Amino acid sequence: MTMVQEQSQAQTNGAASVNGEKGAEYVVRAKDVTKVFKMGTEEVHALRGISLDIRRGEYISIMGPSGSGKSTFFNMIGGLDKPNNGSVFINDTDMAQLDAQELAFLRCHTIGYIFQTFNLIPVMTALENVTLPTIFAGMPAEEGTHRAIELLETVGLGHRLHNKPSQLSGGQQQRVAIARSLANRPSIILADEPTGNLDEKTGRAIIELLRELNKKENVTIISATHDHKMLDVSDRIVWIRDGLVDKIQNREDIEIQVGGIEEGH
């Protein structure tokens, strides 16, 4: 057990977990998660006992109309909110057991975030934005900068290192954000409507980039989206309705559907 503990402490992220087969396979496990919000005197049941296991390296899309509990669930598995009941495990870590500092550690090292509105820090250059998470992770400055340049080159922005977000297009800003999300080699990338503020073509390029990184870095991508372009690349699509998982579609099923639509043209 001591050995196991040491190994477990040594691995921070990315590497396969040692706590049993299930842990190695699944990066996120949500069990009977419920969440109730109090709106004045009324109670809103956002989640009514939702369960979902997400495999390492999977590309998951979470779909659902607004008010379905999609965002709430998304926040839960991203370590941004805690459930009232049930539990969420990320890399076999029970989120409920963590205090504020440990949650910050988890967000910094284990999860990379991508937002609909890009959310780059406006006063910093692209390079500084990508270096930021490495600073929070305590990485030496030189190593962090090196990593950031490498990532910006990967997303095709090696020539815009010293531009501020205001000098970049929406697609470029989102590329910087993707590079930033990968800075600390996270196990999970959480993407909230990553193409929501982008045009059709740019959105497609971003989705392709995400898919490519998903394969190359073996990082799990969980995305909340309305974008049907996203369905083509997802391994699984989780439909949420009324605080429950409505249905889960596998990639194979989707491809048949998409093929059918294309044949119809």
Added chain:
Amino acid sequence: MSVEARRGGVRKQVALPWNKSIEFAYKSVKTRFGRSMVTAGGVFLGIAFLASVLISKAIAGSNIEPGESARLNWLVGLSLAVCVVGITNAMLMSVTERFREIGTMKCLGALDGFVVRIFMLEAVAMGFMASVMGWTVGTLLMVLTKFLVGVPKNAPPGTVWYGSLDWLDLFGVWPVGSFWFCVILGAGLTALATFIPARQAANIPPAAALRTDV
């Protein structure tokens, strides 16, 4: 199963070293310089007033009426109190504006203490700059005024005057002490005014980064 094993290698997030925080705050003030100076405008005016009163008292020496002196102190105190309220207001607005930015930083691993520190350092930097400018402007304007008024120092008894200046006197009353007093007070008051907004900024949840309506 022990706590460590259950937590799967999750440790406590470490705080950033001071030099990183200072670099951060500097960058933020530099980039939003115009905005920062508007925020610190209250300090600038308050400290300019304080500096002008201090120099005018120094020039007048013992010639100033006690009542007048008390009245000036009261006015300066009041104007500084108003400036503290003004900065708090401006900083609260700045926190609202940066809601998403702060949420994003927290998603990237920033601790509450870091957010507080950034806001406080920015405040001190702004307060410092505004106070230096305020002291310079206030002192120079009062010196200029005293020159222009030009009531002689040997004015007949009973005449109400608060001192005047010629070139020779200037070096005698030039207030080095008043400079440091004004700058430290200005920076300190700005920090005081920022404390509540900074606490509020630190309480912003990381999920705020996902909001699209701000």
